């Protein structure tokens with residue numbers, strides 16, 4: 001049965017999306033530069049203290065180069081994408097590579113951060129948990145370095161997985177990603193009062209299972225914090241007071257001398273000195289060095305913790321860096337990206353430099369449409385929608401024509417998905433179409449048809 005609403009073709013809404021504006025340096029008529037591809041360049045070097053310094057207003061050096069680039073569009077045909085993925089990657093003279101797993105609770109912002117690092121939105125993002133259902137790779141190629149980003153479903157427990165009716169793969173994927181990672185980013189949503197003070201047991205389990213993989217703590221959504229000083233407390237809790245083998249000391253200058261406004265109100269010091277020849281520290285700590293009291297302490301090696309140890313742990317004392325950012329707005333994302341590029345080790349590229357993601361064009365499209373359905377409909381609807389692509393072809397002017405059927409089990413679901421006067425479905429078409437244009441950098445005509453599955 002197909003939907004009917006006044007003035008429109010039965011059950012069908014053609015969202016004809018015309019592009020405006022042209023992207024510089026990008027081929028294709030009417031292509032748009034995605035908003036997310038112009039992150040604000042802020043502070044280097046990439047020490048955790050510099051990220052914190054920028055939030056607290058401590059001056060830092062300007063970056064010597066920007067990461068401004070035009071990430072490649074995704075190929076619009078599966079054949080072309082397959083050819084790029086299967087073919088031998090191009091290689092610079094001295095290729096470097098870093099595989100990065102991003103783990104954290106559902107909704108921490110893993111996909112948002114991945115998209116920002118990539119400079120183009122290829123992973124679905126939503127306020128609803130479990131938007132990312134399978135692992136996919138994103139590829140950043142910058143000069144001779146390739147970053148391979150493994151966006152994972154949120155780490156969750158078997159109990160919660162059962163409650164959300166999640167597939168088995170959602171429990172095993174993050175673990176799988178860790179096996180292939182050279183570095184792990186642990187993302188924490190600092191705006192979530194319930195979860196921000198400790199790492200989840202799943203995250204701690206994951207970290208202790210792979211103690212040899214360097215880990216970095218990323219505090220996300222700092223834009224939502226009114227009181228940024230809470231970050232200092234969180235850093236101490238989430239690291240058990242130790243970063244890179246050195247003890248942290250956090251104190252507020254307000255306590256000592258509340259009338260001093262010239263002085264930085266906060267001191268964070270590491271009681272043991274950085275390794276010799278660690279230039280990034282030398283460069284970044286000018287503003288703080290005079291205030292730091294440096295002593296010495298033995299650096300501990302990560303060990304394998306048993307379930308009983310983990311039970312009593314709130315944080316992880318083996319992070320090698322801390323970053324604080326707002327992935328949604330691209331704030332401090334370049335600082336992190338620069339740091340990641342520096343961590344890459346000599347090794348062959350795994351992907352051709354024209355590849356942005358390992359997903360097929362159809363997968364990206366399905367995920368983006370699903371993201372919108374998740375965003376605008378109550379939870380019981382999105383999980384029951386079956387997407388069937390009926391058309392995927394190039395139109396006469398080089399535009400991409402996509403028609404998809406959305407099959408739902410109940411008429412009530414169809415009514416909700418279409419919305420009053422087609423309002424909901426047309427919004428989904430508009431927003432998904434816009435996102436798809438930014439992914440493929442060409443005009444996209446998207447048609448969605450809602451039907452009750454017979």
Ligand SMILES: Nc1nc2c(ncn2[C@@H]2O[C@H](COP(=O)(O)OP(=O)(O)O)[C@@H](O)[C@H]2O)c(=O)[nH]1
Pocket residue numbers: 104105106107108109110111112113124125126127129130131132154220221222223224325326327328329
């Ligand atoms: N305010 C704010 N929201 C964010 C930020 N990063 C992500 N979000 C939002 O958090 C929600 C979950 O993001 P998503 O990337 O899907 O999380 P994931 O489940 O960890 O992949 C989305 O609504 C994002 O827009 C941020 O830095 N600031």
Ligand SMILES: [Mg+2]
Pocket residue numbers: 110111112124125131132152153154
């Ligand atoms: Mg996600």
